[in-house]
Amino acid sequence: MESEQVWAPARGWRVLISAFFIFVSLGVVPQPSSATSERTASVEAVEGQAEIPGEGEGAQEPLRVGHLVSTWQTVTTGQDGKLLLRWDLGIVSSQGALSTLFLSSRAANGGEVQDFQLVEGVLRVSTDDRKSSPTGPYSVTTPIALIQPVSSAEPVDFIVETYDPSSTVVTVLRGQVEVKNLSVEGAAGRVVQSCRSVQIKEGKADTQPLEVYAEDAERLMTAATIPGSLAARLDACPSRAAAATPPVEPPMTAQPAPPHYVQEDYLYDPYPFDDIRVYPPPTAGAGIVVFIPTIGEWIIPYDVYRTWGVGPDLIGVCVRRMLLDQALYYDHYYWNYYRVRQAELYRMAYFGQLARDRGTLRRVLRELDDLRIRQDWMARRIHRLEHRVRDLAREEGRLPARARMNLVNAIASNFDGQKNLHVSQKFRQGLRNRIEAQGRLASLAGQEVFALRSRLSEERDPLRRAAMRNELTDARRVMAEGKMPIPAKDRNMTTLVNEISREQDPRKREDLQRQALKQLGGPQPSQTDLFAQENLNKLQRELTRYPNPRAVPQLEKQLTELKQAVETRRTADATKDKVDLTLSQAAESKDPEARGKLLQQIKQLAPPVAAAGAGLLPRVLEQQRLQNQLAVEDDRRKREELQRRLQEGLKKPPALAIQPTEPTRKPPDKTSLPSAQQPPQPADQILRTEQDRQRLQEQRRQADQMRLQQEDTARKAAEERRRLEELKRQEAERAQIQRRQQDEAARQAEQARRQQEDSARKAAQERQKLEEQRRREAERAQIQRQQQEQAARQAEQARRQQEQAARQAEQVRRQQQEQAQREQLRRQQQEQAARQAEQARRQQQDQAARQAEQIRRQQQQQQAARQADQARRQQEQAARQAQQAQQLRQQQQQQQAAQARQRAEEEKRRQAEQARRQQEDAAKQAERSRR
Numbered sequence: 001m002e003s004e005q006v007w008a009p010a011r012g013w014r015v016l017i018s019a020f021f022i023f024v025s026l027g028v029v030p031q032p033s034s035a036t037s038e039r040t041a042s043v044e045a046v047e048g049q050a051e052i053p054g055e056g057e058g059a060q061e062p063l064r065v066g067h068l069v070s071t072w073q074t075v076t077t078g079q080d081g082k083l084l085l086r087w088d089l090g091i092v093s094s095q096g097a098l099s100t101l102f103l104s105s106r107a108a109n110g111g112e113v114q115d116f117q118l119v120e121g122v123l124r125v126s127t128d129d130r131k132s133s134p135t136g137p138y139s140v141t142t143p144i145a146l147i148q149p150v151s152s153a154e155p156v157d158f159i160v161e162t163y164d165p166s167s168t169v170v171t172v173l174r175g176q177v178e179v180k181n182l183s184v185e186g187a188a189g190r191v192v193q194s195c196r197s198v199q200i201k202e203g204k205a206d207t208q209p210l211e212v213y214a215e216d217a218e219r220l221m222t223a224a225t226i227p228g229s230l231a232a233r234l235d236a237c238p239s240r241a242a243a244a245t246p247p248v249e250p251p252m253t254a255q256p257a258p259p260h261y262v263q264e265d266y267l268y269d270p271y272p273f274d275d276i277r278v279y280p281p282p283t284a285g286a287g288i289v290v291f292i293p294t295i296g297e298w299i300i301p302y303d304v305y306r307t308w309g310v311g312p313d314l315i316g317v318c319v320r321r322m323l324l325d326q327a328l329y330y331d332h333y334y335w336n337y338y339r340v341r342q343a344e345l346y347r348m349a350y351f352g353q354l355a356r357d358r359g360t361l362r363r364v365l366r367e368l369d370d371l372r373i374r375q376d377w378m379a380r381r382i383h384r385l386e387h388r389v390r391d392l393a394r395e396e397g398r399l400p401a402r403a404r405m406n407l408v409n410a411i412a413s414n415f416d417g418q419k420n421l422h423v424s425q426k427f428r429q430g431l432r433n434r435i436e437a438q439g440r441l442a443s444l445a446g447q448e449v450f451a452l453r454s455r456l457s458e459e460r461d462p463l464r465r466a467a468m469r470n471e472l473t474d475a476r477r478v479m480a481e482g483k484m485p486i487p488a489k490d491r492n493m494t495t496l497v498n499e500i501s502r503e504q505d506p507r508k509r510e511d512l513q514r515q516a517l518k519q520l521g522g523p524q525p526s527q528t529d530l531f532a533q534e535n536l537n538k539l540q541r542e543l544t545r546y547p548n549p550r551a552v553p554q555l556e557k558q559l560t561e562l563k564q565a566v567e568t569r570r571t572a573d574a575t576k577d578k579v580d581l582t583l584s585q586a587a588e589s590k591d592p593e594a595r596g597k598l599l600q601q602i603k604q605l606a607p608p609v610a611a612a613g614a615g616l617l618p619r620v621l622e623q624q625r626l627q628n629q630l631a632v633e634d635d636r637r638k639r640e641e642l643q644r645r646l647q648e649g650l651k652k653p654p655a656l657a658i659q660p661t662e663p664t665r666k667p668p669d670k671t672s673l674p675s676a677q678q679p680p681q682p683a684d685q686i687l688r689t690e691q692d693r694q695r696l697q698e699q700r701r702q703a704d705q706m707r708l709q710q711e712d713t714a715r716k717a718a719e720e721r722r723r724l725e726e727l728k729r730q731e732a733e734r735a736q737i738q739r740r741q742q743d744e745a746a747r748q749a750e751q752a753r754r755q756q757e758d759s760a761r762k763a764a765q766e767r768q769k770l771e772e773q774r775r776r777e778a779e780r781a782q783i784q785r786q787q788q789e790q791a792a793r794q795a796e797q798a799r800r801q802q803e804q805a806a807r808q809a810e811q812v813r814r815q816q817q818e819q820a821q822r823e824q825l826r827r828q829q830q831e832q833a834a835r836q837a838e839q840a841r842r843q844q845q846d847q848a849a850r851q852a853e854q855i856r857r858q859q860q861q862q863q864a865a866r867q868a869d870q871a872r873r874q875q876e877q878a879a880r881q882a883q884q885a886q887q888l889r890q891q892q893q894q895q896q897a898a899q900a901r902q903r904a905e906e907e908k909r910r911q912a913e914q915a916r917r918q919q920e921d922a923a924k925q926a927e928r929s930r931r
Contacts, residue, residue, distance in 0.1 A: 039071045039103060039114060041085040041093070045229040048097070049078030053343065060339075071114075074102045074350055077121070079372075079476055082226045086128060089114055090135035096122030096224040097473070100349060106547040114138040118160055119349050120365055124224040126232075127155040127175075142168040143358045144183055145200040150176040150191060157232055158192075159224050161465075163472075164457035165358035165365070166202040169465070171212055171220055173232050181205065182356065195237035199460045202358070213240040216462035223469055258471075259448060259485035261478050262497045263804070264377060264441055267516050273323060273388060274793060275506050277786075278316035280778055283764070288312055290319050293506035295430065298423045304410050310399065315411070317395045322412045323427070324392070328385050330431045335378045340569075342371055347562055348530060354555065355542035363530050369453070370446030376480040377438055425584065437517060441484055444520060448485045449475060493519055501801075504793075531566045567717055574724045581728055585735055590742075 043050075043063050052073050054061035060076070069075055069085060075095065077083055083095045087103075095101055099121025106115050116125065118140060125140055139148035143165035149156045156175030162168045170179050172192045180189040183202045192198050195217070196209040214237040221232060279289040281302065290298040300315065345364050352360035399407065415424050452475055456468045479485070486493045496516050503509040529535075536559065543555050586598035768775075 039088060039105075041069045041087040041103075043067045043069065043083065044086050044092075045084040045226045046082070047226045048081035050081045050083040050095070051076050051078075053346070060343075071103045071105065074100060074346055076100050076346065079480060082224075084226055084229045089138055090128045090131045091138060092126045092128050092230060094124040094126075094225045094230050096124075098476075099123060100346065102350065104354065104548075105551065107549070108137070108547070111137065112548075116140045117353050118142050118162055119353050119361065120162055122159065122161050122220075122224040124157075124159045124221070124230070126157040126230060129155070141182075141353075143353065143356065143361050144168045144181065144202055145170065146180040146182055146189075148178055150178050159220055161220075162457075163453045165361040167457040168200045169197060169460075170200070171197040171217065171462075173217055173221075173234065173237075183358075195234075197462065210460070210462070211238065212462060213238055215240050216466065219466040220462070223466075259487055260494055261483035261485055262494070263501075264438070264482045264484045267441060267484055267497065267500065267513060267520075273320055274789075276316065276320060276323075278312045278319065279782070280312045283767075288315050290316075292423065292427065294510050295426045296423045298415065298420050300411060300414055304414050310407070314395075314399055317392055317399070318408045318411050321389070321392050321396065322408050322415065324385055324389050325408075325412075326428070327431060328382065328389070330435065331378055331382045331385065334435055335375065335382065338371055338375050338378065342368070342375070344531070344562070344566065344569075345371065351539050351543065351555070351559055351562070354546055355539050357539060357542060360530070360535065360539070365453070366446065366450050367530065369449040370443050372476075373442040373445045373449070373479050374439060377442060377482055380482045381438075440517070441520070445479050445485055449479070490519075504790075533563075536563050536566075567713075570721055571717055574721045574728075577728060578724055581731060581735070585731070585738075 043065050046063055046065060050063045051060035052063060052069060052075055063069070063075070063083065075083065075085070077095050077097055077099045079097060081095075081097055085093045085095075087093065093101070093116065100119040101121070101123060102117050102119075104115045104117050105112050107113075114136065116123070116138065119142075123140065127135060135149075135152050137148075137152060139146055140160050141147075142160060142162040144162070145160075145168040147158070147160060147170055154175050156177060157173040158175070158177050159171045159173065160168065161171075170177065170192060172194050174194050176194070177192050178189040179192055179198055179200060181187045181200050181204070184205045187205055190198065190206065190209075192209055195212050197212045198209040199207050201207065214234045217232075217234050217237055275293045277291040279291065281288055285302050287299040287301045287304075290300060292298060298319075300319075345368050349361060349364045349368075352358075352364060414420065449472070452468070452472045456465065456472055459465045459468055475485070486497070493516065496512060496519065500509060500512045500516065503512055540556060540559050543559065544552055546552055546555065582598050582601050586595045589595045589598060
């Protein structure tokens with residue numbers, strides 16, 4: 001009965017963890033906003049996994065054909081998911097794998113523009129051919145680019161790719177699209193024509209579009225579209241094979257060598273259930289010994305199993321079932337916790353996209369890569385454990401019907417007894433250590449995915465980008481299968497993993513695993529908390545500038561809810577850690593009084609948890625009390641009454657302090673925000689409008705006061721959390737000192753026990769001689785069972801090795817096929833280039849001959865023309881000479897006539913001068929005669 005009372009706190013611990021998960025999940029599920037007019041889309045086709053946020057516990061609601069999706073709802077697709085939505089805007093959108101999309105709205109040019117927000121992935125947007133009327137104004141926004149049609153009256157079809165917040169690639173299949181870089185202030189939009197592709201990068205103002213060939217467009221459509229769901233006409237796009245000259249290849253860049261993938265199980269085997277051994281009692285009336293490798297020996301007292309009269313083999317079945325239940329509970333808990341964390345990250349991506357915070361988006365995508373790998377690996381572990389549980393069902397059938405669960409419960413209660421504290425604590429600590437180690441491995445794998453994503457975002461060439469998309473998809477698929485990437489340069493790590501896979505000794509295997517983890521490196525240095533108060537406040541300031549004033553209040557309300565949910569989770573984390581530490585101390589304590597005080601401390605930790613989810617913890621504690629009573633009650637009627645009350649308590653919904661927002665499927669409230677297209681109010685309503693405005697201002701002031709109070713409460717909670725962490729550290733130090741003292745006392749007790757065993761051994765030698773034959777038979781049977789189990793393990797290992805070899809052979813075959821295809825493509829390109837070169841040579845020869853003939857004819861024509869021209873010039877020269885001679889004769893005649901006239905005039909002047917002189921002489925003579 002003492003062992004059952006010790007087991008009660010462990011079950012209470014499980015209830016506390018369940019309660020912790022329930023109220024952590026509250027308030028973090030993305031809900032639709034009622035800030036704008038409702039826009040809906042119907043799911044026309046879906047392939048793989050496509051989800052929208054569900055109700056409660058971070059759940060996601062899978063989408064099926066015919067479902068409706070509303071504005072502000074975040075739509076996500078999985079690893080192999082694709083989704084086709086037909087919007088009432090007259091638009092059809094098609095998402096590729098691992099894409100995150102939601103429809104928002106913004107104010108522009110006095111109206112409202114619907115905005116498709118693509119956070120990550122591949123999105124195809126096309127005009128709905130079923131509608132003849134023009135579509136309403138819409139755009140597609142990524143963290144770095146704004147894309148919108150040039151004209152809403154013309155049909156368009158384009159594909160947007162974004163793998164990193166710093167880069168976006170837009171490929172236009174039909175119509176004209178305007179693309180604008182949001183990272184460059186004042187940058188003008190660029191119009192991209194059909195069959196063109198443009199890459200928008202952070203900080204770069206302009207990038208020249210590239211021509212898109214029909215083959216490249218088909219590859220991109222395959223990545224973004226469900227086959228047969230949305231057709232496209234690519235007649236206008238040129239064909240690469242029909243091009244006159246081969247395309248100019250861009251310069252090659254050095255790419256890192258692909259990693260080598262190894263099975264994650266080899267690095268850290270989750271659970272040692274296959275190696276558990278159960279030995280019969282060494283003496284009559286003694287307990288059964290259960291040996292768990294790397295953990296220790298667990299003694300099950302005789303009074304636990306004597307009631308049902310079962311042997312060690314059936315006890316082994318119950319032991320494995322109990323330990324599997326413990327491990328499954330841990331894994332299911334962390335799986336659900338990952339779902340809650342994923343909902344928080346999607347919510348943070350929602351606000352980061354609206355605030356254009358590329359740094360926050362980059363960190364969200366990095367953590368999502370890590371979290372997706374953890375979820376895939378955790379799902380594989382749960383599947384393995386459930387498979388082992390199904391295998392045990394056949395062996396459990398040998399147990400008496402009334403002994404199945406009762407015996408398992410009795411064994412589980414004894415597992416937490418004082419004599420087995422070291423085993424139970426090491427087992428549970430091993431579960432936590434294995435989950436932590438798997439988280440470290442998943443972080444390293446997430447780094448590889450993020451590096452591939454970053455290189456893909458930098459690639460511009462369509463052919464190489466398609467090849468890198470396939471490489472990223474293959475890497476994600478391989479990691480989802482539980483394989484860990486190891487850099488190609490690290491050959492020592494590959495050798496070490498091969499040694500782990502061949503090692504059979506559990507202790508040596510664990511040592512090799514520790515060496516492998518050490519060689520891979522310790523935990524990565526943590527960055528600033530993504531959900532830190534200053535980061536959330538920064539997002540809130542950025543959201544106030546969102547270009548839709550009517551949506552800002554609702555967005556701020558949702559961000560406040562996220563702050564409260566994050567603070568609740570942090571408080572719950574601190575409380576859970578405190579509960580784990582206190583329960584561990586209570587389990588290790590050998591003093592009943594000290595154990596009672598520690599259990600009382602656990603009850604005192606309930607108020608902080610209840611503050612996070614009012615009404616939840618009291619009901620949990622009541623369920624714990626009922627379970628404790630049910631464990632010790634023997635009366636059948638009282639047990640039935642306790643069982644009925646416990647079932648009613650589980651069915652009753654808890655009263656929560658943080659009420660969730662409106663349901664996911666509920667359409668937005670059209671009356672929450674007035675429409676921008678409403679007519680102005682009449683004059684007799686101005687006074688009432690003024691009163692409404694004053695009342696709204698008062699409500700905003702009260703909201704600001706409430707926000708300040710919430711921030712004050714958050715600061716107090718943070719201080720309380722730091723105080724709890726300090727208390728946890730101090731208690732851990734005290735617990736370490738206490739463990740050292742207990743270890744010393746245990747060593748002394750072990751020495752005393754060995755002395756007692758020596759005395760008992762001397763006294764029991766005679767009795768042992770009589771039982772020697774029975775022991776030998778039991779040992780031979782045990783050795784035979786061990787040999788059979790070892791042979792089964794070897795066969796299983798050989799089967800796994802064969803499967804791995806087959807997978808490797810298949811991978812090599814695929815690589816060879818791809819290499820052969822690439823070689824064939826290269827040969828075809830070379831042959832095509834040779835044919836084109838021969839054709840060009842022949843064309844050049846023919847053209848040279850034609851040009852030579854043409855030149856000869858031109859030379860003959862030019863020579864004849866020159867001769868004719870020369871004769872003409874000679875004739876013209878003769879004519880000019882004759883004309884010159886005639887002109888010369890005329891000039892000579894004119895000169896002779898002029899000379900004659902001049903001589904005549906000179907003769908006249910001479911004669912006149914002579915007559916004048918004669919007159920003067922006559923006058924002089926007359927004067928002299930007169931004198």
